Amino acid sequence: MPAVIADGLVKSFGDTEALRGVSFEIERASVLCVLGPNGAGKTTAVRILTTLLRPDAGRAVVDGIDVVADPRGARARIGLTGQYAAVDERLTGFENLQLVGRLFHMRTAQARSRARELLERFSLTDAGDRAVKGYSGGMRRRLDIAMSLIADPSVLFLDEPTTGLDPRSRLQMWDVIDGLVADGTTLLLTTQYLDEAERLADDIVVIDNGSVIARGTATQLKSASGGDRVEVTVSDRDDVDRVPVVLAGSLQAGVEPVLDHAARQATLPMSSTDHVVPRVVRSLDEAGIDVVDVVVRRPTLDDVFLQLTGHRAENDTDADDDDSTSAAVPEGAAR
Amino acid sequence: MTATATPTRSGPVPSDRHVVPTGATWLARDTWTEATRHLTATRRNPELLVFATIQPIMFVVLFVYVFGGAIQIPGFASYEQFVVPGIFAQTIVFGSAFTGIGIAEDMSKGFIDRLRSLPMYPSAVLLGRTFSDLLRNIFTFFIMLIVGLFVGFRLEGGLVDAALATLLLLAFAYAFSWIQALIGLSVKSVETANSAGFMWMFPLTFISSAFVDPSTMPGWLQPVAEHNPFTIVTNATRALYNGYDPGMDVVWSLVWAAGITVVFAALSFRKFTSNSK
Known part of the structure; x- marks a missing residue:
């Protein structure tokens, strides 16, 4: 029992x-x-x-x-x-x-x-x-x-x-x-x-x-919420749109990339996270995009909620302040 | 080596840790355990001790020396014979406000929830609180009595009458603790418990016979003062301390004390349990 x-x-x-x-x-x-x-x-x-x-x-x-x-x-x-x-x-x-x-x-x-x-x-x-x-x-x-x-x-x-x-x-x-x-x-x-x-x-x-x-x-x-994401920061804001195009082959189907031009960031759902950083850097390098940072991050409660309910978790004010999920790294939740 | 959580012997301990013991002895033990929590805290908390000692000392001394020369009450040798019993009554009734403030504090800090999740008798939470406040009131009373004797107050009625008067005062203060308990359980914050607890006690204790003869008040106020239960208990204890015949005032004071205790304890227990609805 x-x-x-x-x-x-x-x-x-x-x-x-x-x-x-x-x-x-x-x-x-x-x-x-x-x-x-x-x-x-x-x-x-x-x-x-x-x-x-x-x-x-x-x-x-x-x-x-x-x-x-x-x-x-x-x-x-x-x-x-x-x-x-x-x-x-x-x-x-x-x-x-x-x-x-x-x-x-x-x-x-x-x-x-x-x-x-x-x-x-x-x-x-x-x-x-x-x-x-x-x-x-x-x-x-x-x-x-x-x-x-x-x-x-x-x-x-x-x-x-x-x-x-x-x-x-x-x-x-x-x-x-x-x-x-x-x-x-x-x-x-x-x-x-x-x-x-x-x-x-x-x-x-x-x-x-x-x-x-x-x-x-x-x-x-x-996995229900779309698996791991990769967050790419580039030096030229015009390159943000090109990132998902260049990486199209590695993206998970059915989940939209999030593009944040102001932050020069693209957040992309990856189909597999094996060797993901070298692969991303190499592909973007070959395409002539200057990469500032690549971060692999796991889905947050926000991502799970977005996937399960179609709405944000709205669990705290910090999450409300973020228009994009890209800033909600797991460490950020440890307030 | 681990201290085992399973009781090993029979006696006053349940043989199985999951068996909840019942009976009056266990209710008394739970109540006493809760009361010791507050008594330990009071000992540690200088502010409370100051309130419980300095404030009554000031009241006795101020009233006797400031008003003593100006006020003369017919039938009393001195103002202190008249006013000191009134100050006794006022101070320990005011002391009951700490019941409500303490309960509000425990509620706001989640401690009441902790207690409610324990297998103790739930009623012991309120019984322990009011009991510890009664003990604190006894302490306060003796401080005041000593100071009263210093400023010239005398127990003219003898020790037996004085003891009866004191018990009457304590019974009244205990009854008021239950009014305050209900207030403490009903309000949302400690601050509200504080103001809601004290506010009504000023008119209650001043529109009474505690400090002056009500016949000197305006005509419309006199009936209020005369029927105030606080007047009745003050008159009863004052008569006993001074060796006069209290008449029916003792009986009526006891009726008031018992009535308030029964009604407000019942309401408090109901409020306490209804928090789980």
Whole structure:
């Protein structure tokens, strides 16, 4: 039996339909990533599965327990780390952990030893007896996850664990999550970032406007969205139009190249990315086009969305500012 | 070596980590755990401690020395015998505002959601909060009492009556914590909880018998002051501290305190659960 079953979840807030029948399952010791832009319904789904919201319709089962019928039973089996680090900043890291342990009905001695163990595991031992008020954003998130793990949950829910983190803390967070995966934790992770889903997840469910619009592995989703792209910058703006013509033989059918004359850039879907940089440079050289830069980039959430829904992910203001997908390199998403 | 997450012994610990224990003992334990969170935080947070000690000291001293010479109340040997019980009542009722502010803060930081995702008794979140505020109010009360004794206030009614008066005050403050809890659960931000929590308490405590005799107020205001529950509890405790017969005021104060507690605790619990709808 899967660790998590979401079966036809429906939830409305007033006139807004947040979820319109979302279904997925998570196998034990695997990682499912729920991918979607802001407002897609990711958090609503997590809140239903973690008993914080009651679904209007549908069934949610965690570790064999129906979350609506037995919410406290379900709560004993889950860990939740929400979008904001839910730590009491007036207390120390150790006190936060001990508090949660006691509210999981551990004996005091047991809660204390578990707290020390988790502080060590999340590299917080030195900060453990300081008030959380002085912690950095990354430290708070680590403490938050440690608090979710105190009772060894059957399923851990991480709602956008890297949103709002600087790139370095984000990488640290990925290491933490890698560690959880290595330990065999069953994990549901939501994110707005395809690279994060690709890096961490076994399976991905893409949701938009409260519905599942695609599911599969990262490779399956990316090939559905047109595969890798090559971004060519040339020195002469008049050469931009010539780039797709010269490279016509290597382009993937069915996906339009994006030409940005102002930036002197052409973004092209490639049928194969083997030796792509030497091939592109050689062909353009032979055609007498002066190439400034060639970048191979993987499809972003934007690309996946564009392909699946015909509209942009509209996941953040940065994406709105970009008229062309060419600027949305994966690193750019790590804000 | 890993500390095991599975309890190894019987006793007050569920044998299976997935079994959620139930019963009054566990509700009390959850409540106490939540209360200690706030008590630890209060100890650490100098601002709160300052409010809980300096502010009441200032009130007692200012009222007694600034107004004491100008105001004479018939039937009272001195203004401090009249006003100090009023200040007791006002200060600990004002202290209840921290219940709402604290809840609003926990909500805005997502901490309430964290607690709601734990297998604890959900009601312990509010019970623990109001209980810790009650303990803080007891602390504040004794600071004020000591300062009151310093400026000449005397427990003329004896210790038993004084103890009864104090319990009455604390019961009233506890009742007001539940009003504030509902406010804290209903507002969207800490700032709103702050203003919504304090605003109405100024007219409530000043249009009363706490600082002056209501018969000196304009005619249209007198009935308001006289029927104000805050007047009733002030009169009851003032009579007890001064050794007068409080009459029915003690009973009515208890009725008010119990009524407010029952109604607003019920509304607060309902609001707390309805956040999941």
